[in-house]
Amino acid sequence: MGSMPESSSDMKVLVVGAGFGGLTAAIECRKRGMSVTLFESSKERRQLGDIISFGSNSGRIFRSWPGVEDELDPVCHHSDGLTFRAFDDDFLCRQIWDAEADWGKRFNGHRGEIHDIVWRHALSIGVEIRLGSKVQEYFETDTEAGVVVNGERISADAVLAADGVRSLARTIVLGFEDKPKSSGYAVYRSWMGTEKLKENPLTAWLADPTIDHHVGWLGPDVHFLVATLQKGTACSWVLTHKDEADVEESWSAPGYVEDAVKTVDGWAPIVHAIIRATPPESLVDWKLVFRDPLPTWVSPKRRIALMGDAAHPFLPTSIQGASQSMEDGVTAAICLELGGKNNVQEGLRAYEKIRYPRVLATQRMGVTNRDNWHKADFNEVKKNPEMVKLPRQDWVLNFDCSKHAYDVYNETVESLRKDPSWKPNPVLESEEYAYAK
Ligand SMILES: Cc1cc2nc3c(=O)[nH]c(=O)nc-3n(C[C@H](O)[C@H](O)[C@H](O)COP(=O)(O)OP(=O)(O)OC[C@H]3O[C@@H](n4cnc5c(N)ncnc54)[C@H](O)[C@@H]3O)c2cc1C
Known part of the structure; x- marks a missing residue:
């Protein structure tokens, strides 16, 4: 972790949504000394969902939280590979993950069970989680941003909105409701x-x-x-x-x-x-x-930022939705830390600029992977079964989003100062995405 600007510890951050994106943002802000309140609309803790996959890029985030890996191990899936068979049960091939061993550890398991472990970790480090708190409204001025919850108006330096695929924050940020x-x-x-x-x-x-x-x-x-x-x-x-x-x-x-x-x-x-x-x-x-890639993830006054599925829903065949939401949370926290209380707006724009192209490129993988399986000619597949193996890109999985954010923050801020009107360009960003080459 970089040296903490003094202003980081008196920064107040509101996080909306206690999925993996919101919990990660809250944990990472809290561990940098910020005061964090997390609002979750569900009234009670329930272990919802089924299998969820975290690649080694987000596995390293879990492992950086003391005690979490030890709790995850017994509930997660452990196998050295994936066997592919054709619909008639003919064996096609087996993809072994050993080539990826150096990239780190993957965690696949029940969403509810993994979520419970992360939730308890957040509480243990002092994140305040308010259940039954459905955010009804977002607001911002040049000096603060906030939410209205159960009729109460609460403000802070920044709001990180990880409110999922049906995000209300997205409408505030965009100024219109985008349709799936x-x-x-x-x-x-x-x-x-x-x-x-x-x-x-x-x-x-x-x-x-x-x-x-x-x-x-x-x-x-x-x-x-x-x-x-x-x-x-x-x-x-x-x-x-x-x-x-x-x-x-x-x-x-x-x-x-x-x-x-x-x-x-x-x-x-x-x-x-x-x-x-x-x-x-x-x-x-x-x-x-x-959803089409959003034109921006940051609100007009730049104190509210979208993250996770609210900013960029994924197809499951990318096997990266949850991982990318966690990378968002880490990166946003580091940008707020490095920007400090007096540069929240610049910090959130840097977050957007750092994350946008990477997310777009990983989102595209979902379509490519799905079509590789679904559009395949099965006569061809039987002749060349290796073609069904999942591409396992080094740039996706062997990636330390925390190191990356610390490495590129200053140059990102400088580029934004030189070009204050910069906005993400969905087409350009994905085509020029450096890691994907
Ligand atoms: C109930 C549920 C079950 C899921 N099961 C699976 C699964 O089995 N496998 C899988 O791969 N993925 C699953 N997902 C999706 C997966 O968790 C996400 O794609 C990924 O982890 C990104 O998470 P996120 O934090 O961006 O969004 P999400 O995980 O969707 O979390 C968003 C959170 O925001 C809360 N919220 C929404 N609006 C408000 C509001 N106005 N005020 C306060 N809180 C609000 C929601 O209740 C939710 O907890 C599930 C998601 C949910 C919500």
């Missing part, structure tokens, strides 16, 4: 115990207490990924399929086993057996939406 677009795909997702899998000879091997399994079955325009963890007691699967239904971004929309089975008509019996072993209440149908 259907991506043409949806995902059935499940997290379940392995009792039923054990009963079926086709699937019993998935409940092996000695080894975690990770298998992907691929077919025309559909992919089905299965992971087991926690000594063979838990299993999570995701099934991405074409879907032109109305856009509804919800983690709680129920899914139906019979509908899920129809999307894999003609596939191998084992795929059907896994889906049919799913308790109905454990199945979610989640629509995947796109």
Whole structure:
């Protein structure tokens, strides 16, 4: 960590949304001495969601928080690779992660369980978390920014808005409400115990207490990924399929086993057996939406910044949504620290300029990866199975966002001083993105 400007410790920051983006921002600001209040609309702590993946780029953030890695290890998935099979269960190839060992550690597990560990860490270092606090309004002047919560007006030096895909802050920052677009795909997702899998000879091997399994079955325009963890007691699967239904971004929309089975008509019996072993209440149908890259993440008076899904929702096939939201949180905290209380506006613009091109480039990977699986010609795949392997880019995963922010902050601020009217250019930024070369 760089030397802390004196003004950092008397800085007050409000964070909105206690997902991984908001919690990371709050922890990183707090550990730099700022006073932090985090507002979360949910009334109670519930372990929501199913499997979530953190690459080694965000794994290093978890590991920098004392005690967190030790708590994550027992609940996370541990396997050395991913086995690909065709829809008819023909073995295609196995992708081993050993080449990435030097890049750091990945953490994949139940979103609710991982979230609980991070939540408790935030509390332990003095982040004030207010549950049942739905932000109704944002405001800013040249000297402060704030929120209205349960009728109370609260102000601070800066507001970091990590309020998710349906962000209210986004409307304030942009001055208009941007609408999501259907991506043409949806995902059935499940997290379940392995009792039923054990009963079926086709699937019993998935409940092996000695080894975690990770298998992907691929077919025309559909992919089905299965992971087991926690000594063979838990299993999570995701099934991405074409879907032109109305856009509804919800983690709680129920899914139906019979509908899920129809999307894999003609596939191998084992795929059907896994889906049919799913308790109905454990199945979610989640629509995947796109949003055009936002013209900016920072409000007109530059005291409110968007982060995480509020700024840039990801397709799951990028396997980077949660990781990038955490990188946002770290970078914003460092920019506020280095800018200090008197340069909050410059700090938040630097945050935007540092993060924007990297996020855009990783977002694009989601589309490329999905199309690599979904648009593949399966005659070709069987001749050349290696083509289904996930690209694992060094520039995405072998990246220390904290070091990067400290390294480039001064030059970023200087460039903004020279060009005060700078705004991100979504097309240019992604094409010229240096790391992606
Ligand atoms: C309930 C839920 C379950 C999920 N499950 C999975 C999963 O299983 N697998 C996966 O890969 N990804 C899952 N995600 C998405 C994933 O967590 C995010 O894509 C990623 O981690 C980026 O997080 P974020 O902090 O930007 O946004 P989110 O994780 O969406 O967090 C946003 C937070 O802001 C809160 N909020 C929204 N509006 C307000 C407001 N006005 N005032 C106060 N608080 C507000 C929300 O309640 C939420 O807690 C889930 C998200 C949610 C909300």
